[in-house]
C-alpha cells in the first residue's frame with residue numbers, strides 16, 4: 164500500500180527514484196541541547212574516555228593499532244586531483260576533504276567505531292560484574308588466556324548487511340567470545356567468507372536487513388548467554404561512532420581549517436539504518452554547534468531515512484510503503500526502515516538528505532581509485548554528491564540562504580565521509596572497477 168508523502172519539492176523525485184536533495188523543514192539551531200532527547204552531549208565525552216581506557220586492550224588484541232597506541236583512527240585527506248575529476252575545482256566549493264573511514268584499521272569500515280566499541284565495552288562490564296577484572300586492574304588482563312576461556316561462555320549476536328557483522332565478529336573473536344552474525348540477503352559473499360574464517364557463525368537470511376535483525380533479536384531474547392548488538396536501538400553503537408567528530412575537530416584544527424560562523428562545515432554521511440551517520444552527526448553537533456550542517460546520503464531505491472523523516476509520521480515509514488524496491492548494489496545502505504531511535508535524535512539536528520544512483524557510486528569509486536588511490540566499496544562513495552547538492556541544487560541554495568551563509572561558501576569546508584572499502588579483496592575490487600563501465604539501473 165502506497166503511503167502519501169507530504170507536499171515537498173523533493174517528493175516527485177523521491178517517488179520516481181531520481182537523485183534529489185530534501186532539506187529538513189524541522190532543522191533548527193541548538194537542537195542538541197533539547198532536554199527531551201534520549202541522550203546528552205556529555206555522553207560523547209564519556210564515550211571518548213571509554214575508548215581511551217580500552218586503548219591498551221585494543222592495542223594488545225590488534226597489533227595494527229601499535230602505531231596509534233590503540234586508537235582506531237582514520238586520515239583526513241584534502242582532495243586535489245579527485246576534486247577536479249569530481250567537478251569541484253571551483254572556488255565556490257571551498258575546501259573539500261575525505262574522512263577516510265574506508266581505511267579504518269580492525270574492520271575496514273566506519274562500523275569499527277560502533278561495533279568494536281560496543282563489544283569491548285560489554286566485555287569490560289561483564290568482566291567487572293563477574294569478578295574477572297577488579298577496580299584499577301590492568302585492562303590488558305582481558306586479553307589473557309584465562310579471560311578467553313571466560314568469554315567463550317558467551318555469544319555476541321548481531322544482524323547486519325555486512326560491515327557491522329564484520330566489525331562485531333572481528334572484535335568478539337579477538338576476545339574469545341562466540342559470535343553469530345545474521346546477514347541480510349544483500350550481504351556480499353566475501354564478507355560472509357571472511358567471518359566464517361574467523362570462526363563466526365553466519366546465518367544467511369533470504370530476507371532483507373530488518374528481518375535479519377528481527378531474527379537475531381528473537382534468538383538472543385531466549386538465551387541469557389547471548390548479548391545482542393541491536394543496530395536499531397543501541398546507544399553504545401551510536402556513541403562509539405560519535406567520538407569520530409572529536410577526531411575530525413582535532414584534524415581540522417591541526418590543518419588550520421577554522422569552523423565558526425564565518426567558516427561553515429558540511430558533512431556528507433552514507434546512511435543505512437542511520438546509526439553510524441546519526442552518531443557522527445550527534446558528535447559533530449556537540450563539537451561544532453550550529454556551524455556544522457550534516458547530510459545523510461542514501462541510494463535512490465533505499466532512502467529509508469528520507470521517506471521517514473519527510474513523512475513527519477510518528478510511526479516508521481519504510482521505502483516499501485512508498486513503492487520503492489530497496490534494491491541497490493550499495494549493500495551497506497540496503498535498509499528499508501531506519502532506526503526509530505536515530506530518527507528521534509535527528510529530527511531537528513539533520514540539515515537534509517540526498518539520494519544517489521548506483522551508477523554514480525561506481526563512477527566515483529573508479530575516480531577515487533584513479534586519482535587519489537583511495538579504495539572504496541560502493542556504499543562508501545555516496546557522499547561525493549554532497550558539495551554539488553549544497554552549492555548548486557535549488558534546495559541547497561535555499562537552505563544556504565535561510566542560514567545566511569551563501570557568501571561564506573568559498574571559505575567553507577566539505578567533508579565527504581567515505582565509510583568502507585579497504586578490506587575489499589582485490590578480485591572483488593577489480594569487479595567494481597569493471598562494473599564502473601556498465602550501467603546499473605535500479
Ligand SMILES: Cc1ncc(COP(=O)(O)O)c(C=O)c1O
Nearest residue numbers: 326435436437438439495582583
Ligand atoms: C560502508 C558503509 N557505509 C555506511 C553504512 C551505514 O551505516 P548505518 O547502517 O549505521 O546507517 C554502512 C552500514 O553497514 C556501511 O557498511
